[in-house]
Amino acid sequence: MSETYLPHEVQYSSARHQAESAISGMWLFLATEVLFFGALFLTWIYSRHWNQAGFDAGAQHTNLAIGTVNTVILLASSFVYSAGVAFIEAGNTRRLVQCAAAAWLLGLAFLILKFGVEWRDDFAKHLFPGADFAIHGPLGGSARIFFEFYFLGTALHGLHMVGGLVLVGWIIWRARRAEFSPALHTPVIVVGLYWSFVDIVWIVLYPLLYLVGRGP
């Protein structure tokens, strides 16, 4: 291997040393993200615990179809990106670009479905917990809390998605300039970790928002 001759920063002994450190750093960052969303999940536990009936009543108004399709989309996106990582390791830059582009488009599809269609519907149905909130009656207050959680959770996840799209876009741009090789492609892996993590957050949010509160 000629990897000792690859460029690396002064504090590392080799490019491989640097690459593994960068990957470890990303994992640690994702651990902080776990705790960040963890606090949100604890909020869900509390909110549901104290307002169970209304909280679940709110969940009935979510759009199960879009939510499920979006979960499929994100799983597929995470899959196809990881295939791209495997391609660059085999030296196939062209397939990496294709895979990353597919992942990027799937991510965009998620955002369009989520915010362009689903949120717009929700607003049209006055499900946004504003002055004209649609759910009245005895359970209205608790249902409002559900939708506060819904909008907050999806918005935070959406922001992470946007960040991910920017990063994946950057990878596509660099890959098209042939900057990655089997020996040097750390950014591809690091961005992939983040992209899959955003998927993981959604996998947890999906039952919390769409399934648990939905009675048969």
Add this chain to the structure above:
Amino acid sequence: MTLRLRRLWLALALLLLAIEFGASFLPMDRAMRPLLLIPAVLMVATVGTVFMEVGRGPAVVRLFAVAGLLWLTILLGLGSLDPLTRTDYPVQSTSPQ
């Protein structure tokens, strides 16, 4: 990992999603419904091990992943201990006035 094997894992994740989706239509007690999260946890495990390849790279990667999950457990476990056990002593009623 071959692309073919990777596809199989995706299929498994989608199967789990289908199970989760289907199970949500079963009549279930409200207190039991959070069990729907079990397939979700398995999906998370799939994404983590297959797409993120937690098994590859230096050992410290596993350490960080486990640490994140362990601390999440602490937060959710000890955090929900209070509301789940918050029994208020009933304000007693027998008093000769």
Add this chain to the structure above:
Amino acid sequence: MSATAIAVPAAEPSYLTDGLTLRSWLLTTDHKRIALLYLGTITIFFFVGGIAAALIRLNLVVPEGLIPSAETYNRLFTMHGVVMVWFFLIPAVPTTLGNFIVPLMLGARDLAFPRLNLASWYLFVIAGIVVLYALFVGGVDTGWTFYTPLSTAYSKGHVVAAIVGVFIAGFSSIATGLNFIVSIHRLRAPGMTWYRLPVFLWSLYATSVILVLATPVLAMTLLLLSFERIFHIGVFDPALGGDPLLFQHLFWFYSHPAVYIMILPGFGVVSEIIPAFSSKRLFGYKFVVWCSIAIAVISFLVWGHHMFVAGTSLYSALVFSILSYMVAVPSAIKVFNWIGTMHKGFIRFDAPMLYALGFIGLFTMGGLTGLFVAALAADVHLTQTYFIVAHFHYVMVGGMVSAYFAGLHYWWPKITGRMYPEMWGRAGALIIFIGFNFTFFPQFILGYLGMPRRYHSYPPEFEVLNVLSSAGATILAVGYLLPLAYLTWSLFYGERASANPWGATGLEWRTPSPPPTDNFDETPVVTEPPYNYPPPELVQRHV
């Protein structure tokens, strides 16, 4: 801090003389320069918080309060708390001493992510500006704890701006912690096995674990808090269906471990200094190491002890009480190990050692009073009184700030290449120790007698003790101004320092003072355990 004044004529330019432009400082990725940027910033915040503290003590000289408005008083103690906690105590040791020393101790040329390190300083400065804006222009009167629903629905201050500042500072913390953890895992010099790591590194590792895993919870909590304040979402406010105790749980999930973010680096500093000035191996190295890690883990299991009278479930109070006792065990073990280190040593009383001894004494008192408030029934009486104020000041100011000064004096020759005037250093340590006890000991009694904290005015029978405390605060203030004066003086007129003025072990002493930009000419190789001071019987023969 002027770089030109510290120019050292050396064969190789030191990091201080390697580029003298403003740009070379503001865009540096050298961990040593970033440490100095942090040092300057943190000193400013220390004195901002200190001025607020002085005004608080001034107000309490008379029972009715010298400051005419209770509102102003509330803003002052909020400012004191927010600035001291997030802009001094938490970042102090990690970002200054840690940034400077960690790579040197590891035998590395820099931290793992140098640009992230610089970014964390910029985030910190931005956060500081936002918080100072909120505190000075609008004022916040919720206390540093931001309890709901006071902070969300009733306070009229600039709560959101203050929260945004703390939120940004949190990212700076996370970046620092992440950098340290990855560096310690990945950048150890050849031969530097885990059990050869100096305890300072172990402590910063444990600190970073907390920084990295607790801070994100605070971030989400503050986010929810500002959403509740702006959009009235019903997460915390019972009037909207929320639970105010959820806020307290989330807040203390971060803020209790944060106490250990403050004190663990102090443990590390003291574990370096005691062996160095006793010329003896650290007693029970492995115990000290694993106690640091144990503290980092257990500190996450005890937050509920802040809420024994808050209305949580009694069961959870029991669980949190016993866990709180558990976290005291490793701290106690450490104290005994430091004392064991001094046994049969050759103890020298240079300023760092005096600060370190002050740390042990004050921290022990802080820790022991912690037992009072971990005992459930005693806590009911003592919590939310001046007893608590005294308790955590003993730990954080008596303990952590003493350790910070100890470390600053210990590594000052390495950082600046200059020695400070030794006699002044010793005088400073002594004045701080006396002034501190004078200020805070009376507060234990005040607390037992029932004086509540955060009171602008108080019943006249508490006056004598309050006056005593305020009088002590003036001594303490002198004690803190003194190092500022003589350390600054030493930058220009101090004697030049040798590479290892204390005769200490550790890789940082094997490179010139101040170190060259790349730290080491050759990557050092470690062949011996840490603190490999010769055994006493050998030293004895030389005496």
Add this chain to the structure above:
Amino acid sequence: MSLWLPAATTSAPEVDHLIIALLLISCAILALVFGLILLYVFKYRAGSSIDRGALAEKSWRLETGWTVATLLIFFGLFVWGANLYLRLFKPPAGAMKIYVVGKQWMWKVEYPGGQREIDALHVPIARPVELIMTSQDVIHDFSIPAFRIKHDVLPGRYESLWFQADRVGTYHLFCTQLCGTGHSDMVGDVVVMSNPDYQKWLEQNGASETLAQAGQTLFMRYGCSGCHGGNGVGGSQSVSTVRAPALAGLYGSPVTLADGRIVTADDRYIRDCILAPQTQRVAGYPPVMPSFTGQIGEEDLLKIIAFIKSLAPESRL
């Protein structure tokens, strides 16, 4: 300046004993730590030529020794503190009830006989007293240092705190949870009186109507009687057009809710029923009761609850 605080309840000396024990243990450890430091600092100062001998190499025995010793002491302290804590917060049956509402920045106290006062609490000696506390705005904390007790007072729920005073006198009452600008003005006096004095005080401050009577007036005014019947005898078709549960005899009795839970109808339950009826719906009744959240203040709530309690059969009162 007194360095000792009066202990004016039956449990206060017990808390003091715990604190004294902690103090003694702390002093012993402190003496050990400071003693050893001073000893070593003197004996092993660099200039001293005392023979240091060889180093003791194995330290694990010593380490385990002091670890186990600390653990044992700590566990003892935990059990002591926890046991007392549970008793401090478990009100005895038959305690006399006094209602406390905290608001920025005053304490409002209401007695069963209808007496009311602000920033003062009058209690008789040698009788268990239970405070039922709630807040109208932010979190406050009701603290009486001489009684060694305190508890946060939260909005939206009742907290209880009990004590049995055994020393006549006037003691401080503090709010110890930061509640805004006037936090340090939210103080008052707790007056412990002998029983005859207390009776006299009650009479002198006698209200025109008791808490329950005032509650009855409100019961009519808020329209509760429309469904629940004039005297809370309850709602059946013969009384009104709407079927609503009878309230007479409700207090203290078990209630089966629509979701199958069985709860005891205590103060908290009745409060929740008024403010959030849908969450506490009684089995067999339609969910028609509106929520009164935001329409009835905390003090009026206390009166209405007192009225409903007064409808309990004599045996339960």
